[in-house]
Each structure stands twice: as C-alpha cells, then as structure tokens.
Amino acid sequence: MERMESSPTPPDDSASERPPASLTAGEIDALWREHRRWVAAVILAHMPRDADLEDLLQDVALLVVRSIHTLTDLRALRPWLRTIAINTSRSAGRKRKVRMRLFREAEDLDAIDGAGAGLSASQRENAAALERGRRLMEAAQTLPPAYREPLLLRAVRGLSQKQVAEMLDLPETTVETRLVRARRMLREQVENEEAQRERRQGAAGSAVRIAQ
Amino acid sequence: MTDEIESREDILITRILDGESCQDDLRDLFALAAADASLWDRFEAAKRDRDAFALAVDEALSVADRVAAPVHSPAASAPLRFAGWTGWAAAAALVLAWSWFGRLPLPNSGPIGPAVQPASLSADAALAAYIERSTAENRFIRELPQLLIEARPTADGQGTEVTYMRQFLERAVVNDLFELSTDESGRPGAVRVSNPVNTRSVLY
Secondary structure (H helix, E strand, C coil): CCCCCCCCCCCCCHHHHCCHHHCCHHHHHHHHHHHHHHHHHHHHHHCCCCCCHHHHHHHHHHHHHHHHHHCCCHHHHHHHHHHHHHHHHHHHHHHCCCCCHHHHHHHHHHHHHHHHHHCCHHHHHHHHHHHHHHHHHHHHCCCCHHHHHHHHHHCCCCCCHHHHHHHHCCCHHHHHHHHHHHHHHHHHHHHHHHHHHHHHHHHHHHHHHHHC | CCCCCCCHHHHHHHHHHCCCCCHHHHHHHHHHHHHCCCHHHHHHHHHHHHHHHHHHHHHHHHHHHHCCCCCCCCHHHHHHHHHHCHHHHHHHHHHHHHHHHCCCCCCCCCCCCCCCCHHHCCHHHHHHHHHHHHHHCCCEEEEEEEEEEEEEECCCCCCEEEEEEEEEEECCCCCCCEEEEECCCCCEEEEECCCCCCCCCCCC
16 A cells, blocks of 8 residues: 655755745746656556556646646655656556557667677677666566665666655665665576576577487 | 565665765675675676666656646646636536427527426436437537446445446537637636637647
8 A cells, every 4th residue: 555645855946935836837847857757767666567658757747737736835746746656657557558668678679689780899888788777677577666666766867865765755774675675686586587598598509409 | 575684795785886885884895895705796796787777767767858747738727727617617508408408499499399397308308309409400410429437336236336428519600719728827718719720629
C-alpha cells in the first residue's frame, strides 16, 4: 500500500513562497521543467512494463496543469507530484496501454551492434556500457517497487540521497540500505543471466561441432 | 519485506560511489581491502555497473525533456471551462427536457403537438419521443456509442450495476458561434468564431 505523502519538503524554487493558485502559466511551466525528470523516474518505477513512459508523463503534466491550483502549499509540491505520478502509473496498469517497448529496445540494440564496425574504441565502450545499463534496468523492473524507486531516483542527475529520502518520506539510512540491497540484487541477477547465456552459447557451439 | 543486514563492504562501496562517504568509511574500506585485495575488483565492477545504470536511466528519462506542461492547451483547462459554462449546460439540458416531454416548442419547431403528460411516459418512451420529434425537425442526427463509466456488482450479488454515458448528435442553425478559450492567466472566456469552417467544440 502506497502511503500518502504528508511531510513537506524544503522550498526548492523561487515561486515556493507563493500560493499555487497564483502561479502564472510561465511559472507552472518552469516548475514542470525543474521536476519532470525525477517524476519520470517515479513513473518508470511504478508503471507496467508494457506502458509507454512518455504517454504517462504527458498525462501527469496535464493533471499538474489542471490541478496545481488545488495544492495549498508549494513546499508540498514534491510529495504531491510523486502521488500523481504513482496514481497515473497504476491507472496505466489498469488501462494496459500496450506498446512494443521491448521490441523497440531490441531494435536499438541491433542498431548499435550493426553500427559497431564504424565506432571508435570509446564509442564502443559507451555502447557496451549502455547495453549493460539496459540489462540492469530490465533487471530493476523485477525488483519490488520499494527497492526500484530509490534506485531509479538515485540515478537521476542532481538528486542526492537526502532528497530521495525526503521524497519517499523515509529515513536516509533506510534509503541507503535499500540502495545497497537493490544494487546487489541487480548484480546477481545480471550475472546469473550472463552465465546462463554463456552456457547456452557453449551448448550451441558444441552442437554445431557435433553436427560438423 | 524486512531489511537484512547488508555487508559492510557493500555499504562502504555504495557510500563512496554515491559521494556519501566520510573519512571513517574510506579508512574502513582500505582496512577491508588490506585483508582481501579482490575487494578492489568488486569496487571497480560496482562502479562500472553504477555508471552503466545511470547512463541507461538517463537515456530512458530523456523522453521527459520532450514533455512540456500543456499550460496553453485547451484540454488542460477543460474542467475550469466546464465550470464556467455550467449555466449554458443547464440551459441546454432544459431545452432537451422540453423536447423530451413535448410540452414546449423547440426553436422553429412549429405548432405544439398534442400535450403529453410526463407522468404518462416511461423514461424510455420519453426518450423515444424526443428522438422521433427531433428527427422530424431535422435536429437529431444519431446516438453515439454508449460509454461505460463504471461497472460493479450489485449489493445483493445478483447482477452488475453499470454507469454509462449516452450521447446524442444534434444539429442546429445559430446566428453566432463562440469558441471557449483562455486568456494568458488561464481564465476561461468566450471568443466569437469568425471563420467557423471545421470548428469543433473543446468541451470534449
């Protein structure tokens, strides 16, 4: 069960002293730009695997514009945004907006593989890191949300552990423990998958040799 | 789920990689590495994974940069507009009610037909009368597909209670056409449509 956020976070923008109902369109736009990346991370942590992140983020943006005037204090903006993001992600689970995300990612990987011959050493290194990162992200989707969310939020540029703890309304030590365990689980899962793949490739190689 | 006690090594590596470590953590890590030099391999692997994960997350979240807040979109302020136009909606509903019960003439509807007492009609019969009458007046076009809002079991468990929306497409000739719009502060207002070709309502 997801808890409703209640503890206000410290002011984090110049408009935070103003009542949300008085925000201009430009100020709402600026607030959205400031927060949309980590909101996307929250959606990513809670959405069904076959949902489309961009679609859901657009839904959240629309809800924010429609109802930010109902927020009484901008200092509670982060918990409020997080609640909207989680609820939107869960409703996507009910709507089951099916997109071929996995296929698209597979195509991207093929494109990287296909273009590998023309890449420099550092580009190949980056591509390999990205591929490894994608595998880790896939593995992260199998973690319980209580581990997945802090893991993804901590990977958002510019977010400190303290800020993540405030967003999740958890003690910093709990966030740290969950990060440590989540990373260990990811590592073990990816290592297991790689070992299985090597075993399958080894078995396939043996079969080819026998056939020859 | 209960939190197990994580290994001191994992905690130290996480703190150092995340920039959350203190001097004691560094000293402790070096002490552990002095006893087991393979710790540095694990440290290096953890750093690679952390960087790779951050790279992939960054890539996945890059879609966020394309999603703008729809501060000028009509859809974003639809509820506000609706609230501002509830008077018109009430008036429209009243006209619809008149036509249903056949008690008052619709615009350009000619003489009033034989009065029908509402009490003598069931809801379905009243609706059928409305459709028949408005079709004759070239006002009713068709009913749109019904939209299911909610379905839930009845309290006695004997059936399913459904809430659904029925929508009717009508035509009318008007002297002026107004479009709902918002000013720069997002306040709703009406603007006369000068060129009504393919103009559509934003109430949907």
